[in-house]
Amino acid sequence: MSNHPEAPVAPVEAYEPPYYVAVFTAVRTEDQSGYSKTNARMEALVKDIPGYLGMDYAQTPGGLAITVGYFRDADALKQWQSNAEHRAAQKRGQAEWYQSYTLHVAKVERSHGFTRA
Amino acid sequence: MSNHPEAPVAPVEAYEPPYYVAVFTAVRTEDQSGYSKTNARMEALVKDIPGYLGMDYAQTPGGLAITVGYFRDADALKQWQSNAEHRAAQKRGQAEWYQSYTLHVAKVERSHGFTRA
Numbered sequence: 001m002s003n004h005p006e007a008p009v010a011p012v013e014a015y016e017p018p019y020y021v022a023v024f025t026a027v028r029t030e031d032q033s034g035y036s037k038t039n040a041r042m043e044a045l046v047k048d049i050p051g052y053l054g055m056d057y058a059q060t061p062g063g064l065a066i067t068v069g070y071f072r073d074a075d076a077l078k079q080w081q082s083n084a085e086h087r088a089a090q091k092r093g094q095a096e097w098y099q100s101y102t103l104h105v106a107k108v109e110r111s112h113g114f115t116r117a
Numbered sequence: 118m119s120n121h122p123e124a125p126v127a128p129v130e131a132y133e134p135p136y137y138v139a140v141f142t143a144v145r146t147e148d149q150s151g152y153s154k155t156n157a158r159m160e161a162l163v164k165d166i167p168g169y170l171g172m173d174y175a176q177t178p179g180g181l182a183i184t185v186g187y188f189r190d191a192d193a194l195k196q197w198q199s200n201a202e203h204r205a206a207q208k209r210g211q212a213e214w215y216q217s218y219t220l221h222v223a224k225v226e227r228s229h230g231f232t233r234a
Contacts, residue, residue: 014220023140056183105226112220
């Protein structure tokens with residue numbers, strides 16, 4: 001649920017496990033009216049969740065969009081998923097913006113990063 | 118490590134948990150010589166791993182690339198990660214194709230999908 005047009009291009013870092021990832025893979029519909037505004041609001045809202053660690057987003061033009069949200073623990077993720085505005089946005093997404101999607105919620109067991117010297 | 122130019126645009130389905138995801142988020146370098154060929158080989162190789170469930174890929178032009186691999190269990194993922202050709206490709210990726218990346222390996226606890234009627 002994020003376009004991050006303003007963000008620097010860098011992946012979210014590898015945190016110390018355990019932490020949680022919410023992997024959201026979606027195909028959008030053609031009519032994206034209202035999406036950007038709602039998306040910006042969601043980006044602002046999620047940052048207020050204690051334990052929110054960050055988000056990665058990529059979209060192939062005309063293809064798949066993948067959003068990965070990172071959370072310190074299951075409670076932080078639960079708080080975000082039960083947020084009333086977020087739930088309303090999800091319902092609108094099903095009605096208007098998404099052709100199909102899958103959500104995978106997973107507990108990270110190990111992670112590492114690489115940055116070119 | 119996948120472009121999936123030939124694949125139909127649909128996210129990998131929600132399997133019955135538990136299963137594993139390997140979330141690979143990367144920023145590429147400018148010189149991608151040899152990447153496509155190696156990537157095609159990796160796509161062919163991973164399909165031979167017992168317990169390989171599928172892969173999602175998205176890349177924002179000039180931006181982040183996200184690959185999510187799905188595996189039935191930790192052993193299947195371990196088998197892929199210890200594959201000699203795969204390891205050689207990872208080393209070449211660090212030397213040539215990636216500016217930075219993060220890998221998160223996680224055990225899926227719940228998942229669900231949506232498809233428009």
